[in-house]
Amino acid sequence: SSSRSDPLNIIEACQPLNFLLTKVTGIQEKYNRSGAVGIKDLLSPSLGSLQESVQFNYMIDIPWLVQQYPPQFRSKPLVIVHGHQRQAKMDMDVAADHYKHIKLVNAKLEIMYGTHHTKMMLLFYDIGMRVVIHTANLIEKDWHQKTQGVWISPMFPKCKTASDAKDSSTNFKQDLIQYMEAYRTPHFKSWLEKIKLHDMSSAKVHIIASVPGRHIGPAKQTWGHFKLRKILRQLGPGNSCKSWPVIGQFSSIGSMGPTKESWVYGEFTESLATTKDGGASLTMKPTLKLIYPSKDNVRTSLEGYPAGGSLPYSIKTAVKQQYMHQFWNHWKSEHRGRSAACPHIKTYTRSHPDGTSIAWFAVTSANLSKAAWGALEKKGQQLMIRSYEIGVLFLPQNYGLEKFKTLEHASEDPLAFPVPYDLPPTHYEKSDRPWVWDIPYMDKPDTHGNKWCPQ
């Protein structure tokens, strides 16, 4: 159908950036009508005649997921890639047993505290395939009243021979294959053969992924924040952006170490601040702005305090890193109508101080943690990563631009970047506190009139 709400029209209207947010129940329809999708839109017959699909994720409600596929695709072969172990793995096996079209693949997690955070869909149609890289768990509440990010590929045509099946200038196909090979599982053999037969030359994003390991030599630049550093070193902004703040936005924070130089305002910011050929000169380290919901952002959100159940920042970690307070900025998304839709999206960018343009933008499953992005060990010889993560990096030159204008400040420009939050960020007040999920909040009720008493 030609209606604007037809999922294919939503996808086509967001080209060439293909970066969307998820629909939010309870906000004005104008903020869901363009630039937003629901999971049923992504699985819709109007996007292609689905033959089989692979769902990579962390939390998966199998009966709910099956119901998100349209009836005519509901029994097409479905592979679910997860990282659960022990009892949670057994629970997945039992849940999947009820569906003969579902196969589970268990990702290896050989380093302690690692998780399979990656959220990706491989959608195989009759004439081609699409890759969706996003931030939402496959559970209902992640698609209901949160701010989540979705990058959806163009249709990658299926080719007769591997030689016809080109890669993109951003090495998207090579990086996707290298990521999947890193699982070292025979279950991916058939998928890798299928992927190799598709023409991915239309992909304009770079893949930034993490796989568990102690990566040395060339592998150090293949994963985590050193992959980001490598791409920005080759293709990043010039020194004109040296004074531009770098911004991280996420839904959880790990242990950052005893001082800001230990990691977050050390190796991590150096990667975000990397410029082409110029490296990240230590003298001119830019301002770091971190966007993470305050306690009041959560209290006044559509979900109320329960939104904090998906913001697992623990008090025992927070008390060890009070120095983080200088970096905190509110979750504010007035121009997208999502100030009350708590963020589960994770994004990283470098923005002009006035917020009217950005030098690059990444959306990823990776929170602010060493486990996700990697931390240097052995005098910088190796990058230790605990978890599987995947995200995409948008660089202006892949769209024929020097910089991206921000949609918030340049609404008519089709290449203006739809940043999910308001720029410039708004710093916490002295009295604001970052949301911590394992302490009680009894002083003020949330939007539903409830308090928060975790135990």
Ligand SMILES: O=C(O)c1cnc2c(C(=O)O)cccc2c1O
């Ligand atoms: O999206 C994810 O990958 C992800 C991972 N972990 C959690 C946790 C936890 O690890 O305790 C708690 C609450 C939400 C999440 C979550 O949303």
